[in-house]
Amino acid sequence: xxxxxxxxxxxxxxxxxxxxxxxxxxxxxxxxxxxxxxxxxxxxxxxxxxxxxxxxxxxxxxxxxxxxxxxxxxxxxxxxxxxxxxxxxxxxxxxxxxxxxxxxxxxxxxxxxxxxxxxxxxxxxxxxxxxxxxxxxxxxxxxxxxxxxxxxxxxxxxxxxxxxxxxxxxxxxxxxxxxxxxxxxxxxxxxxxxxxxxxxxxxxxxxxxxxxxxxxxxxxxxxxxxxxxxxxxxxxxxxxxxxxxxxxxxxxxxxxxxxxxxxxxxxxxxxxxxxxxxxxxxxxxxxxxxxxxxxxxxxxxxxxxxxxxxxxxxxxxxxxxxxxxxxxxxxxxxxxxxxxxxxxxxxxxxxxxxxxxxxxxxxxxxxxxxxxxxxxxxxxxxxxxxxxxxxxxxxxxxxxxxxxxxxxxxxx
Amino acid sequence: xxxxxxxxxxxxxxxxxxxxxxxxxxxxxxxxxxxxxxxxxxxxxxxxxxxxxxxxxxxxxxxxxxxxxxxxxxxxxxxxxxxxxxxxxxxxxxxxxxxxxxxxxxxxxxxxxxxxxxxxxxxxxxxxxxxxxxxxxxxxxxxxxx
Numbered sequence: 086x087x088x089x090x091x092x093x094x095x096x097x098x099x100x101x102x103x104x105x106x107x108x109x110x111x112x113x114x115x116x117x118x119x120x121x122x123x124x125x126x127x128x129x130x131x132x133x134x135x136x137x138x139x140x141x142x143x144x145x146x147x148x149x150x151x152x153x154x155x156x157x158x159x160x161x162x163x164x165x166x167x168x169x170x171x172x173x174x175x176x177x178x179x180x181x182x183x184x185x186x187x188x189x190x191x192x193x194x195x196x197x198x199x200x201x202x203x204x205x206x207x208x209x210x211x212x213x214x215x216x217x218x219x220x221x222x223x224x225x226x227x228x229x230x231x232x233x234x235x236x237x238x239x240x241x242x243x244x245x246x247x248x249x250x251x252x253x254x255x256x257x258x259x260x261x262x263x264x265x266x267x268x269x270x271x272x273x274x275x276x277x278x279x280x281x282x283x284x285x286x287x288x289x290x291x292x293x294x295x296x297x298x299x300x301x302x303x304x305x306x307x308x309x310x311x312x313x314x315x316x317x318x319x320x321x322x323x324x325x326x327x328x329x330x331x332x333x334x335x336x337x338x339x340x341x342x343x344x345x346x347x348x349x350x351x352x353x354x355x356x357x358x359x360x361x362x363x364x365x366x367x368x369x370x371x372x373x374x375x376x377x378x379x380x381x382x383x384x385x386x387x388x389x390x391x392x393x394x395x396x397x398x399x400x401x402x403x404x405x406x407x408x409x410x411x412x413x414x415x416x417x418x419x420x421x422x423x424x425x426x427x428x429x430x431x432x433x434x435x436x437x438x439x440x441x442x443x444x445x446x447x448x449x450x451x452x453x454x455x456x457x458x459x460x461x462x463x464x465x466x467x468x469x470x471x472x473x474x475x476x477x478x479x480x481x482x483x484x485x486x487x488x489x490x491x492x493x494x495x496x497x
Numbered sequence: 498x499x500x501x502x503x504x505x506x507x508x509x510x511x512x513x514x515x516x517x518x519x520x521x522x523x524x525x526x527x528x529x530x531x532x533x534x535x536x537x538x539x540x541x542x543x544x545x546x547x548x549x550x551x552x553x554x555x556x557x558x559x560x561x562x563x564x565x566x567x568x569x570x571x572x573x574x575x576x577x578x579x580x581x582x583x584x585x586x587x588x589x590x591x592x593x594x595x596x597x598x599x600x601x602x603x604x605x606x607x608x609x610x611x612x613x614x615x616x617x618x619x620x621x622x623x624x625x626x627x628x629x630x631x632x633x634x635x636x637x638x639x640x641x642x643x
Contacts, residue, residue, distance in 0.1 A: 226542055229546070230539060232538055236532050239531050240527075250511070250520050325609070327549055337541055342534060484535060487534050491526055
């Protein structure tokens with residue numbers, strides 16, 4: 086009889102602690118959303134390298150919220166300590182109403198610890214290190230004017246800031262939302278963790294979704310703002326860039342940006358360190374590790390834990406809907422201003438610049454440059470804009486890091 | 498959906514005037530700083546690009562004369578030389594290399610070399626041995642991203 090009772094109690098205990106009793110309706114909605122995102126990542130291959138871990142992190146945290154729980158201390162009486170087989174010596178104690186309680190530390194959930202790399206701003210600069218190893222700044226050095234387009238595409242960030250402030254977000258929150266327009270995942274995460282960590286889930290998901298949707302969002306804007314004649318411009322071949330120029334570039338950029346805008350130094354510094362690994366040619370092993378193993382490891386940690394910030398109670402709010410709408414506006418404005426400045430350069434150079442490369446000024450490397458190439462080829466199949474668009478594209482990475490530095494400085 | 502409990506995030510603490518001032522401040526600062534920093538970069542890149550180009554162009558002419566007798570490097574190896582006069586003599590082409598291959602090599606050299614100076618292919622030879630499996634693997638590894 087005693088055995089049977091013990092068995093029933095155990096089963097009841099397990100059922101009570103199971104998700105069926107502890108989960109809220111929001112969690113179930115989020116489980117549904119995460120499964121849709123998993124479908125999009127696997128079947129449609131929308132940025133699967135990030136979306137898959139993000140979606141799974143989201144799934145995990147909504148099934149088992151304690152996986153993101155912070156460590157804390159619980160107060161136990163001497164009897165409770167004995168029952169749990171915890172030694173009372175060595176624990177701080179306090180007396181409440183004549184009863185002695187011992188402070189027993191509890192550990193945080195697995196993803197809580199991995200999340201510290203996001204929270205403390207460690208992962209995004211490390212991702213930038215890998216990106217630096219993979220980026221060829223040659224097209225930018227050959228045509229430095231593309232930096233203007235990289236700057237123009239950041240205007241969307243600051244205009245969206247205004248929209249967000251008027252919609253009722255605080256200045257810091259508005260800054261984090263605006264940065265979605267930079268179309269740069271690590272930068273968006275870095276800024277958000279510093280300015281508005283409670284919005285991280287929504288902002289990261291909005292940023293990565295729009296980056297995946299670049300080929301759908303950008304072409305209509307590009308076509309609406311340009312004429313057929315402008316789109317068919319064939320640009321002159323870029324001059325070859327010497328090795329010495331490529332080696333000097335990261336050093337010069339980091340000196341300039343870190344002096345003028347120290348807030349952008351972690352991102353730009355790591356980006357340029359990675360680039361120096363690549364261009365110097367003397368640390369091939371470090372370069373390979375940074376762009377492969379290290380970046381993959383960080384991507385797993387970053388994706389899973391960013392997804393895990395999207396618990397139902399955090400994510401299913403009106404704020405998320407506003408962020409998704411504002412993010413889209415930021416993205417469209419960035420594209421539009423890039424193309425408009427491309428048009429200005431077209432006029433100033435007497436028709437030598439194809440305005441389509443302006444849209445690549447939003448980072449999203451190399452997708453945005455590919456979109457410029459594709460839209461250009463629709464008008465003139467013999468036109469190869471890819472390398473010309475890579476200039477503004479990599480300039481956009483620097484531009485959004487600078488914009489991030491400005492936001493951190495002004496509203497941080 | 499219960500939207501009532503999200504007020505802490507959307508707390509409307511600023512007045513309209515404060516919002517306008519804050520927005521104008523951020524837009525102006527952002528606009529000016531981003532453009533100034535990037536314009537400064539353009540300026541610096543242009544300057545050091547010009548300096549390096551000038552410095553390397555001086556040294557290039559000397560190098561080209563030395564690099565002529567390279568033989569066992571590529572398959573087939575090409576010896577080219579920039580000449581100011583474009584004499585149209587046929588290149589010294591080894592047996593077994595078709596005219597198409599000669600045309601492709603010439604086009605590749607012309608496309609990758611400085612367009613302002615004219616280039617003449619003087620000879621095309623097959624190299625002795627083919628690339629080793631390790632060298633092939635290395636090249637494949639380096640060119641995979643493209």
